[in-house]
Amino acid sequence: MLFDREELSILVVSASDKVFEILTDLTKDRFHSDIHHASSVSEAKRMMLLRDFDIVVINAPLKDESGIDFAANISTDNSAGVLILINNEYYEQVLDKVMEYGVLTVSKPLSRQVLYESLNLLVATSSRIKKVEKKNEKLTAKMAELRIVNRAKWVLIENLGLSEEEAHRIIEKQAMDERQSKCEVSETIIRTYGTEK
Secondary structure, X not given: OOOOOOOOEEEEEEOOOHHHHHHHHHHHHHXXXXXXXXXXXXXXXXXXXXXXXXXXXXXXXXXXXXXXXXXHHHHHHOOOEEEEEEEHHHHHHHHHHHHHHOOEEEEXXXXXXXXXXXXXXXXXXXXXXXXXXXXXHHHHHHHHHHHHHHHHHHHHHHHHOOOHXXXXXXXXXXHHHHOOOHHHHHHHHXXXXXXXX
């Protein structure tokens, strides 16, 4: 399972209830989904301020706008997977506008099977994006920790006249002795010597 059975949240933005009902039916056995319906872009924007969605399906056009700019904005501003359903006559034109944003575009009329397969593709893509985001968050945290440890080493070098290796060993030993992370020890060193000046 790409998503934990409790995690998949879907927002269907459609002027009619039909797509919402079909997606509710299609997802009930495959995913445990928390599926919501908005009939306009303005309603969808309000809902997205209150919570995050894994998947946003836009059945264009909508009551208040085409939905094309909205699809591009969602893909730019958050990690939700976006699927836009567009009339066949406008498919190429819309595809050219939203492809660079990673919006999946499907032409109407469409069968339940095509909608189901498109949703599965979007779920797989969203799952991959979430994994990459988690990796990036870990990497960012690790880089921030390395900066703090390096700063603490230079504080020790400047204040105690130690070599970089000696400063590193002091931080590691203190972390082991006090059962703290190197980052916590480094922050204490930075605060200690920062207040002495």
